[in-house]
Amino acid sequence: MQDMTEEPRLSAQDMIEGLAPALSPRTRIRAVAALLAGVAGTVFVGTLWWSEPGPLPGRTHLAFALFTLFCLAWTGYGGWLLTRRVPLFATGRMIAAGIGVVASVATTAVVTIVTVRRGTGVGPALAVGGLFVAVVLALAVRASARRAALLRRMDELTGREER
Structure with missing residues (x-):
């Protein structure tokens, strides 16, 4: 039988959520x-x-x-x-990276199609668009690595198995 004066124990997840409510x-x-x-x-x-x-x-x-x-x-x-x-565990950064990747790839495609139709040369459009896509992909990889590290740390604190 449990002693009624004993305080309930908080799980690691409860402590994490309590530390970062906003x-x-x-x-x-x-x-x-x-x-x-x-x-x-x-x-x-x-x-x-x-x-x-x-x-x-x-x-x-x-x-x-x-x-x-x-x-x-x-x-x-x-x-x-x-x-x-x-706590978002970098989920927000992953979503932002996804929006950035889709927007930069689609914009590069639209601008490239416009330059092809006009016959003004696709080189500059692909160069600038490629630069934007490369930067946003690098940010997406960084966000993914950060999220994975945070989730691993949460698993260590909660005693869960690897995801």
């Missing part, structure tokens, strides 16, 4: 920046798209829709990050 100031700043940039981008691209005179080609509508979607993704990411009250 976002760090750095993470909060990143979240607000992503949210504001996403909202500003959505408003800017949407207004530009809406105010274009005359009928636009289908490719132009597609490009505007794509850029609006990227901005909405950043808005959603910033809002999601601000509402988190538990």
Whole structure:
């Protein structure tokens, strides 16, 4: 029979969650920046798209829709990050890296297609786009490694087996 005066024991997971119930100031700043940039981008691209005179080609509508979607993704990411009250174990960075990879690859593809259709040479478009893709992939790999390290550490603290 358990003594009623004995305090309940907390698991390592409960202690971790108790230590970090809110976002760090750095993470909060990143979240607000992503949210504001996403909202500003959505408003800017949407207004530009809406105010274009005359009928636009289908490719132009597609490009505007794509850029609006990227901005909405950043808005959603910033809002999601601000509402988190538990440790994320670098999940937020993984999501941001995913958005960055998709946005940079898609933008590079759109710009490359436009330069091919215009016949203005794809070299600069591929060079700049390739640079953006390389940087965002490096950040994605770094985020993945950080998340794996944090999850390994959590497993060590909780006594769980390797994931």
